[in-house]
Amino acid sequence: MTSSKPKILVTRRLPESIEARMGTLFETDVNEADVALTGDDIVAGLQGKDVLVSSITDRIDAGLIARLPRSVRLIAQFGNGIDNIDVEAAWAAGLTVTNTPSVLTEDTADMAMVLMLALPRRLVEGTQMLVRDGEWAGWSPTSMLGRRLRGKALGIVGMGRIGTAVAQRAKAFGLNIHYFSRNRRPPGVEEPLEATYWPDLDAMIEAVDIVSLHTPHTRETYHILSAERLGRMKQGSFVVNVSRPELIDENALVAEIERGHLSGAALDVFENRSGINARLLALAEANKVVLTAHMASATLEARIEMGETVIVNIRTFMDGHQPPHRVLPDGRHGLGRNTLA
Structure with a gap:
């Protein structure tokens, strides 16, 4: 039957x-x-x-x-x-x-916040120092100095469900919220976050300390962080991506970190069709990049x-x-x- x-x-x-x-x-x-x-x-x-x-x-x-x-x-x-x-x-x-x-909203927003903390506070590097080397000289006033999050400007690209959830978390850590999105959020969303809307992405990325990507991959968003835009980012700023690898010109990102224009990147997604970019891996080894294995929704x-x-x-x-x-x-x-x- x-x-x-x-x-x-x-x-x-x-x-x-x-x-x-x-x-x-x-x-x-x-x-x-x-x-x-x-x-x-x-x-x-x-x-x-x-x-x-x-x-x-x-x-x-x-x-x-x-x-x-x-x-x-x-x-x-x-x-x-x-x-x-x-x-x-x-x-x-x-x-x-x-x-x-x-x-996936809450879990992905959690991961974005984790990466936002891990990169400037050198969390992975601090763990590796102990686990890999097996030795520690002890605390020093100048050892493992990172960067404070409070007071920094976060630029969110794509203020949908996940972008908004990230903004809520980041606001609690004292970050100043800026965003670029196809549609401006209503006052009921903007005001509690004290969020600043930017109609021009280029202008926003020039003004913020961290750029976090929260938009799908489409024809419009392919390489939305292009070589030209990466070059316009503030000296010493960071990139966080828990969305799709296609949103970033990866080779250009690597080049900007290698030359010292960007301080680093935290990536849960990256080009991997023919193996992870060797230059990206080298930056991870040098603790300029934090890489996680597409774990944002992995709960x-x-x-x-x-x-x-x-x-x-x-x-x-x-x-x-x-x-x-x-x-x-x-x-x-x-x-x-x-x-x-």
């Missing part, structure tokens, strides 16, 4: 509770190896399936979308970012795409909430309704992807 349950392919392992719930609700095929699948693997795995539960490690471009079995009707992304999916090609092929927004709570959101999207769609977190191409019914929030 044929199962009436929706048939889904899950490309990466998910928390046990989510896999168990999916197994109850759907006919579920999980990639047990938990390594990125090739396009051929995805096409083969989707034979007779209704739904692809993808993640950011899956490259779902126009070529792959054209090869998907006709049974597939939904791409339910396990993640907020969807720049690994050609949404326009999916739309043209009649596929619905969903994501999991909103659930058990966040992953479970993401999985529950995927389940809601699948069930709503398979019941014949529009899923709550549908993603449309830019300009479609005014509900395209946010760029600068």
